Amino acid sequence: MAEFRAPQGMIRLYQFAWSPYCLVQKRLLEYSGAPFRLVKVSLTDRSKIWRLTRERYYQVPLLQDGKRVVFETHPDSQVIAKYLDSRLELGLFPREWDGVQDLLWRYFENEIEGVAFRLNDIHWREFVPASERCGFVRHKERRFGRGCLDEWRSQEAALLSQLDTLLVPVERMVATRRFLLSDRPFFADFSLYGMLANFLYTGHYELPSRHVHLREWYSRILVASHTKRA
Numbered sequence: 001m002a003e004f005r006a007p008q009g010m011i012r013l014y015q016f017a018w019s020p021y022c023l024v025q026k027r028l029l030e031y032s033g034a035p036f037r038l039v040k041v042s043l044t045d046r047s048k049i050w051r052l053t054r055e056r057y058y059q060v061p062l063l064q065d066g067k068r069v070v071f072e073t074h075p076d077s078q079v080i081a082k083y084l085d086s087r088l089e090l091g092l093f094p095r096e097w098d099g100v101q102d103l104l105w106r107y108f109e110n111e112i113e114g115v116a117f118r119l120n121d122i123h124w125r126e127f128v129p130a131s132e133r134c135g136f137v138r139h140k141e142r143r144f145g146r147g148c149l150d151e152w153r154s155q156e157a158a159l160l161s162q163l164d165t166l167l168v169p170v171e172r173m174v175a176t177r178r179f180l181l182s183d184r185p186f187f188a189d190f191s192l193y194g195m196l197a198n199f200l201y202t203g204h205y206e207l208p209s210r211h212v213h214l215r216e217w218y219s220r221i222l223v224a225s226h227t228k229r230a
């Protein structure tokens with residue numbers, strides 16, 4: 001686990017508001033009921049993260065808990081969530097679902113995220129601060145090619161239909177359960193929530209109307225709060 005000593009203080013989540021991966025951890029912290037603080041991170045200047053991790057990481061989210069600094073170690077790791085799960089006893093990774101949850105969060109944080117963030121990014125001018133717009137476009141075009149943002153706008157209908165199809169297995173999962181795997185949320189529920197909260201961030205979109213159980217699940221996970229089990 002990537003862990004270094006840092007100044008005293010409560011749980012801090014270093015993030016920017018529409019990041020799907022930050023939305024996962026923010027909802028998870030809200031669910032836990034533990035006091036925490038959000039620390040806004042610039043899209044382009046990651047020097048704060050770089051310094052806190054002694055030049056080992058520059059992505060968000062990053063968690064600081066008193067003297068501990070916790071961050072991911074590879075693209076599909078869940079170091080922060082597992083740390084919070086054990087620290088706050090949330091029961092998000094029950095042994096009987098080991099492996100299944102790994103498959104689910106990989107699907108959510110790659111397949112679903114890949115379509116959802118493109119749809120949200122179509123509306124980038126509405127949420128990227130003016131001072132960061134150049135850095136934002138530069139970052140996207142370096143990764144996805146020149147003109148990618150306009151290209152995604154031209155593909156909006158196809159991307160929405162792709163997302164609708166990618167959510168069919170999820171709709172079937174929550175057709176018979178209150179949450180994805182059980183009557184209470186596990187980590188996979190928060191993982192999916194973050195990807196969909198990013199998609200819904202600007203208010204331009206709604207969850208597909210035919211996925212009625214998914215829409216009910218979303219209103220449940222949005223307000224779920226942890227109750228200590230006897």
Ligand SMILES: N[C@@H](CCC(=O)N[C@@H](CS)C(=O)NCC(=O)O)C(=O)O
Pocket residue numbers: 019020021022043058059060061072074075076077139
């Ligand atoms: N697997 C990581 C992914 C984190 C990630 O990709 N964060 C993005 C923001 S959504 C980031 O900071 N990308 C690097 C950059 O913006 O320079 C996680 O779950 O935390």
